[in-house]
Amino acid sequence: MQVGYKIATEAFGPEQVVEQAVAAEKAGFDFVELSDHYHPWLESQGHSAFTWSLLGAMAARTERIGLATGVTCPMIRYHPAVIAQAAATVQILSRNRFTLGIGSGERLNEHVVGGGWPAVRIRHHMLREALEIINLLWQGGYQSYEGEYLTLEDARVWDLPDQLPVIAVASGGPGASKLAAEHASGLFATEPKAELVEAYAEHGGTGPRYAEVPMAWAETEDAAVSEALEKSRWALTGWPVMSELPNPVNFDAASATVTPDDIRGQFSVGPDLDAHVQQAQPYVDAGFDHLVLQNAGPDPDGFLAVCTTELIERVRALTPSS
Numbered sequence: 001m002q003v004g005y006k007i008a009t010e011a012f013g014p015e016q017v018v019e020q021a022v023a024a025e026k027a028g029f030d031f032v033e034l035s036d037h038y039h040p041w042l043e044s045q046g047h048s049a050f051t052w053s054l055l056g057a058m059a060a061r062t063e064r065i066g067l068a069t070g071v072t073c074p075m076i077r078y079h080p081a082v083i084a085q086a087a088a089t090v091q092i093l094s095r096n097r098f099t100l101g102i103g104s105g106e107r108l109n110e111h112v113v114g115g116g117w118p119a120v121r122i123r124h125h126m127l128r129e130a131l132e133i134i135n136l137l138w139q140g141g142y143q144s145y146e147g148e149y150l151t152l153e154d155a156r157v158w159d160l161p162d163q164l165p166v167i168a169v170a171s172g173g174p175g176a177s178k179l180a181a182e183h184a185s186g187l188f189a190t191e192p193k194a195e196l197v198e199a200y201a202e203h204g205g206t207g208p209r210y211a212e213v214p215m216a217w218a219e220t221e222d223a224a225v226s227e228a229l230e231k232s233r234w235a236l237t238g239w240p241v242m243s244e245l246p247n248p249v250n251f252d253a254a255s256a257t258v259t260p261d262d263i264r265g266q267f268s269v270g271p272d273l274d275a276h277v278q279q280a281q282p283y284v285d286a287g288f289d290h291l292v293l294q295n296a297g298p299d300p301d302g303f304l305a306v307c308t309t310e311l312i313e314r315v316r317a318l319t320p321s322s
Contacts, residue, residue, distance in 0.1 A: 001316050002030040006212055006294035010040035011231055014049040020300055021058040024065060027308040031066030033292050038109040041234035043248045052086050059094035066097045071170045071188055073105025077113050080130035081155050084137040091161040101188045103170030106243045125149060131183040138164050168210050172239060174199035181205030197287035211288035213280045214267045216296040217303040221270030225260045227298035228267050233258040236266055267296060277314045284318045291315055
């Protein structure tokens with residue numbers, strides 16, 4: 001079991017994000033994961049720096065800790081050729097510590113380049129083509145590709161690492177798990193659904209299985225709930241909403257009816273570490289082996305302190321309940 005730390009690039013400025021990665025390495029985390037957004041989810045979050053610049057700075061400032069995107073959409077705001085080059089560069093700079101988490105994206109970030117927002121069925125086809133392009137370029141040499149939605153013309157990634165990054169595909173259903181098994185080397189999820197892991201394994205997937213565990217640590221339960229309600233209530237809107245709304249103001253409106261009890265139902269909250277460990281257990285039971293602690297509380301330094309002294313090791317020691 002590996003334990004990671006999710007740094008929300010929408011909630012902290014660029015310097016703070018990098019400093020949190022350095023602190024996470026000192027705390028004993030195995031890896032850090034960064035969101036890759038153009039906009040924040042909510043106006044109250046107030047940030048959204050360029051993740052690929054942050055990754056380069058983190059690679060230079062750390063020595064051991066793994067780095068991962070959670071997740072990048074490699075096909076609308078970016079072309080997969082750009083992501084193939086960017087990921088290869090981060091892998092070299094980090095000395096083989098990088099994992100490329102990818103998914104089909106959200107309108108919130110992808111519409112900004114004016115290319116529209118395709119239907120979900122088309123986005124899934126595009127994601128498959130993007131994976132094929134990335135894998136093709138990572139073979140080396142000049143490559144071309146002619147897909148239904150994406151093309152590549154005479155392109156070559158000149159600087160390739162001696163060890164290619166893991167590609168972990170975000171999955172919310174069996175189709176995406178199958179895609180992860182057939183075209184990537186890892187799985188990524190946000191829900192403790194055993195069927196996602198089972199479908200991945202059924203189609204031959206043997207790589208790492210990442211999952212985000214939502215929690216909000218604070219010295220009091222009320223403080224944890226208040227902060228999560230202010231800045232993380234978007235997470236309760238559900239994927240059909242999260243993937244379709246275009247701007248933070250829309251997420252403010254869509255999440256306006258979220259209550260403190262709703263937060264308590266989604267996040268483990270407060271100072272009780274037993275509650276946070278229990279929050280992680282269903283993900284272990286579902287078959288995930290790389291758990292990402294996603295803290296929505298108001299005090300990242302305090303959270304990292306309790307992780308250093310106890311929480312990381314307790315989560316790392318979890319085994320399936322059965």
